Amino acid sequence: MNIAFQDSKDIDKEQVMKLYNDVGWYAYTKDASTLNNALRASLDVISAWDGEELVGLIRVVGDGLTILYIQDILVLNAYQNQGVATQLMEQVMQKYxxxxxxxxxxxxxxxxxxxxxxxxxxxxxxGSLVAFAKLEG
Known part of the structure; x- marks a missing residue:
């Protein structure tokens, strides 16, 4: 397996839908346009490719200076537990x-x-941190 990584928000919509559906993230795929716009509006998107096939991605939002929020990290089921997610995470951690x-x-x-x-x-x-979330829908 030779995985290549790309730092680009310009990813084929069909491949994005396939990836999100494969991992069961249907809340994202019920509106393909919103998902595509969310990717484009993100601070950064790094994707993993096996040849021409999108096999994973990590999407981050924030200002890139004081706060970074990892919104999505997902890998096709067939590629899980092979280090793809770890490599995606390492790239984000190094870059930021x-x-x-x-x-x-x-x-x-x-x-x-x-x-x-x-x-x-x-x-x-x-530890000493507390987290709060308000989820709609």
Missing amino acids: EHVRQKVLLTEEASDVRHFYEKNGFASCDK
Whole structure:
């Protein structure tokens, strides 16, 4: 497997839909136009490619100076547990190493928790931080 990475928001809409649907993120794919606009409005999008196939991406929002929010990180099921997500995360962490606050919000699951902790994130249920979220819909 030879994965190539691209730092571009210009990604084929059909491939984006396939990726999000493959991982079950249907809240995003019920409105393809909004998803496409969200990608374009993001601070950064780094994608992973196996030849011509989109196999993963990481999307970040924020100002890129004081706050960075990892909005999406996803990898096709067939490519999971092969280091693709880790490589995507490493690229973002290197590119934005100067940013003090790096934040993300995700569902609770042991494998998810392990992934983020091995990448240097600490859960807000441990330590002195508190997190709040208001989700609509």
